[in-house]
Amino acid sequence: xxxxxxxxxxxxxxxxxxxxxxxxxxxxxxxxxxxxxxxxxxxxxxxxxxxxxxxxxxxxxxxxxxxxxxxxxxxxxxxxxxxxxxxxxxxxxxxxxxxxxxxxxxxxxxxxxxxxxxxxxxxxxxxx
Numbered sequence: 001x002x003x004x005x006x007x008x009x010x011x012x013x014x015x016x017x018x019x020x021x022x023x024x025x026x027x028x029x030x031x032x033x034x035x036x037x038x039x040x041x042x043x044x045x046x047x048x049x050x051x052x053x054x055x056x057x058x059x060x061x062x063x064x065x066x067x068x069x070x071x072x073x074x075x076x077x078x079x080x081x082x083x084x085x086x087x088x089x090x091x092x093x094x095x096x097x098x099x100x101x102x103x104x105x106x107x108x109x110x111x112x113x114x115x116x117x118x119x120x121x122x123x124x125x126x127x128x
Contacts, residue, residue: 001017001019001025002015002016002029002032004032004036006036006039006040008040010119011041011045012044013033013044013046014047014049015029015049017029017050018051019053020056021056023059023060026060026061029063030064030066034071037071037074037076041075042075043076043077045076045078045079046071046076047112047115047119048080048082048095049081049082050082050091051082051083051087054088055088055090055091055094061094061098065098065102068102072102072103078107079099079105079106079107080106080119082108082110082111082112082114082115083110092108
């Protein structure tokens, strides 16, 4: 399951990935993220909620890296990944490795509210 929401007022893209997603669903989610980001201005931020996401196969996850590269080219500024105690370290490392490959690094937060506060106050959180 996924949900993508562009908050035009705050120039922010919310990405919520949950459960175990197959290759088709990951591809659809990646396309939806890019489509929503197209409605935002340059230097937009992303809050990526991974707290309920289960790691897909490396092949199924390839569209994630493609989307990360496209979002970088579109002008993403900061990315905050929301995780909890159940978030797999495999998921965290895979997202960070892919984003680093395309030119950015993500911060982390324990909740969407904390991620919003970090972005609103321009604080820097620990990198994952």
